[in-house]
Structure formats: C-alpha cells, structure tokens
Amino acid sequence: MLSGLQNPRQAAAQLLNFGLILSTAFMMWKGLSVFADSPSPIVVVLSGSMEPAFQRGDLLFLWNRNILSETDVGEVVVYNVRDKEIPIVHRVVRKFGTGAHARLLTKGDNNAADDTELYARGQDYLERKDIIGSVFAYIPFVGYVTIMLSEHPWLKTVMLGIMGLLVVLQRE
Amino acid sequence: MAEQFLDQVRDAVDGQIVRDYPPTPLSIRRTTSSLTNYYLQDFEGQKLAEVLATVVLSIVGGISFLVGFFLQDIALALKIGLAGTALTFLLVVPPWPFFNRHPVKWLPVGGEPAITSTQQNIVIDEKLFTK
C-alpha cells in the first residue's frame, strides 16, 4: 500500500489506471445515453408503486426514440414532473391526441389513483417531452446496492472501516 | 504479544496457498518475517484454485439454466446458482491442504543443504555468512 510512495512511477501508473477505468465507465454511460436518446438510460427503481412488476432496487433500461411508433398507452415510462428533477416510473393509462403535444396520463400499477396528484400545480397531463424513456428491458435486484448506500450512510463508514482493516491485515 | 497476535490474524486473513503445513513454529516465522510467504508458494496449487473456480462456476451456471429451463422453475435455477457459488467460495477461498501438494523446492542457499532452524546461510555481496 505504501510502496507507491517509494516508487512514484508505479503510483502514477496506478493513478492513470484508475482514471482510465473512470473515463471508460463515463464514456459507456454517455454512449448509451446518446444511443437511447435519454439523459439517463439506466435507472434504479426507488419506489414500490409499480409492484409486483418492479421492486425497489431493480434495474430498468430505457429507450427514448419513437422509431416505429409513438409512446403509447400501456407502456411503462420514466418521466420528470415539470420543474422537479425526481424521475418517476409509471404506466401510461390515457393518451389524448397524437404527436408531441398528445396529452398523457400515468398511473402506478400498485396505486389506486392516477398521477394527477403527483404532477405540478396546474399540470393535468404529461407531454412527450416530460418523458425521459420507456422501459424496454429489466434486470432484477442489481441496483439494490445504491439504495442501501444512499439510505444507510453508516454502511459507507463500515465499508471504509473494512478497507482500512484489510490494509492493516494484508502483507505487502 | 500484540505483534504475534496480529501476525496470526494476518495469516488467517491471508490464507496463502503456501507450503506451510504443518505450520512452522511461530518463533521461526517471526525471525524469517513476511518474506517467508514468497519462499513458500505453491504455484501448482494456485493454478488449481483458479481452474477449479472457473470450471465449477461454469458447470453450476450450466446446470442452473438447464434444470430451470426443463423444469420451468426459475426459483430453483436461482437456488442452484447461489448454492453452487457458495460451494465454490468454500472450495477455493480457504487454503485447503490439497492446494499444497507441489511446494516450490528452492535450491539450497550457497549449495548447502536446505535451511534449518538451527543453521542459516545468508549470502550478502557474494560472501557467505553462517550463523
């Protein structure tokens, strides 16, 4: 662990390697974002309003291009309420009109009422531009780590502690 | 005392695949220090552990898919996969004795017979010291 200090070339190589990993991950994320035309092409489910289809921690892949057909009733979409940056994943249940200004209403499968209450004041319907993608693929559970870390900050301390312990207990 | 204890804990955590069975007395290990670990590697055993992990995990994955597909039971597939992975961890992670069948036979230092605890030969700048 401390050998890097004695050998600056090795330390620099490690730093570069770390930077390479970070920039590769960032490029893949942004590449996927351009491909799917969505600011956030992979999302983690945070609420139970779409149960039993989606549980908290499930990973959703989004697609935001209307190549073959428009976003339609029955699709599960992720949208941002006007002026709020909280993405919500719900199902489109009503659609009035066609095109960019079609009026869309959403509802969570597990909720009794539709989303009118969730929308901004004076906003009765969503438009296509409020939607950041339709769910097209699904992997269960994989995103649960992020939920654990954000909801239980002490876990971060525990992880740091374990790392520190390993440094002490490991031989070079 | 604390140092010795820490050393023992380090050994348990390290779990190196080394020629160390039966364990050398602690007094000797203290004098030879952590360099011991480099002297006592079993490269065959390390390779075996790697191959074992790859093969067992692949077979578990295959079985899990086939059983799940033909019995149409995804919960069973998940259970087989997780149980098989736990088994792989158990098989590969602890330094089992069978990873230690081919210890590296180092040449005796300075052409003398192998190191013993009573007599050690140390080569420094091509001069031979005997303690």
Add this chain to the structure above:
Amino acid sequence: MYNSLTRIQNVFGFFTTVAFVVAALIAASDFTAPRTPSATIKPTNVQVVKGRPHYYSTKKEEYAIIKFSLNADFSSLFTWNTKQLFVYVTAEWPAAPGAGNSANQTNKAVIWDSIITSPSADHLSNLGPASLKKLRKSAAGKTIDPSRGKLSLKNQKPKYQITHPSGKIASTDDVTLRVHYNVQPWVGVLTWNQDSDLGLWKKMADGVSAAFALPALKKKEGEKAR
C-alpha cells in the same frame, strides 16, 4: 500476492460473469416458447353520466362507464421467465371532426386492467393475507400456472370511468374496445402484443370489439366519478 482476498475477488468476479450469461440465456429462452394469445371482447352496457373529477371540484365532466364481456386465453404467455402478465382493456375513439385536428388523432384510455402474477411472483403481489393464501394454494406444487391466463368475464364493471380533457364524451361515435397485454419477465425484455407475427410469437387473435357509439348524457348525478 495470491491470498484469500484475491481468491474472493476472482471467484466473485467470475460469478458475476456467469450470472450475467445465465441471465442472458434465460432472457433468450423466451423466444423458444410459442405464444398464441387470443381474446374476444364486446361492450355489454354503456352509460354516460355527469360527475366531478374530485370531491372538491366544481367542474362538471362527462364520464363514460363501459361494461364489457371478455374471454381471453393468455395461457401460452406463462413460462418460467414470466413474472407477471398485465392485461388491460382500452377504449379508443377518433377526435371529434369539428376539433380542427387531422382525422387520425386518436384518444385512448384504459378502462380495466388486471395483474396476473406467476406462482414464482405470488409473494410480491399486493393482496391481503387471506386472498394471498388462496392464490398460493391455487398453484400449490406448480412452478408455472398457465391456467391463470384464461379469463372469462361477463358484464364486467370497468375499473376506470373515462372522460376527455374537454370534459365532453357523450354521443361519441366509433368507439372500440381493445384487449392488450404486457409480459413482465424476471429478466430480459418487456413485451407487449405485437401487430404482426414474430417468429414463434403469433399476434393476438381478435381482441377488438366492433365499433359502437356512446349514448347521450343520462340525466343522473354521478357522485365522485373517478
């Protein structure tokens, strides 16, 4: 250094690889299962009443209440990778001719939906303990239960009363009911009913009602219509 930590890392790393490969195989196995969904639907009783969007609203809107009969066979959609089937019925109607929009402007609203879980997902469904016990008992010993995909509803009340943003829906012509489904997998792609055959997956047989007209407003105060 080849110690237990590196071995844990190695095993865990390869485990994630194997898990993703198996997950991809499971997702791909969906395409080996033929799908032959079929459904027939017809409206049985149609009413239009006046109501308020919510209790405190003073705005009056027209709401259509469409009762229907549905016979459907979705049993082929249940495989080991099916987590749930979401079945929904929409009412569709074109925009009013005088609205100034092009003729293909359509309106679409869900009037009824149903979540049909696979036995593997029963424990996740949002039911009371009694009905959950009953549901689990119905599939005891079965890993998949295609019989759940057979639906037979007679004169079913809609779950949602529908309206139009303009508040006017009475006397609308050319309304059709359509049955849809959405298969939610345990892992892989979500699928809806296709417009055409796709490999072993056939498009839904029928599933559309004949066009009908909504009646004129019925003189009756509909309480909290939503």
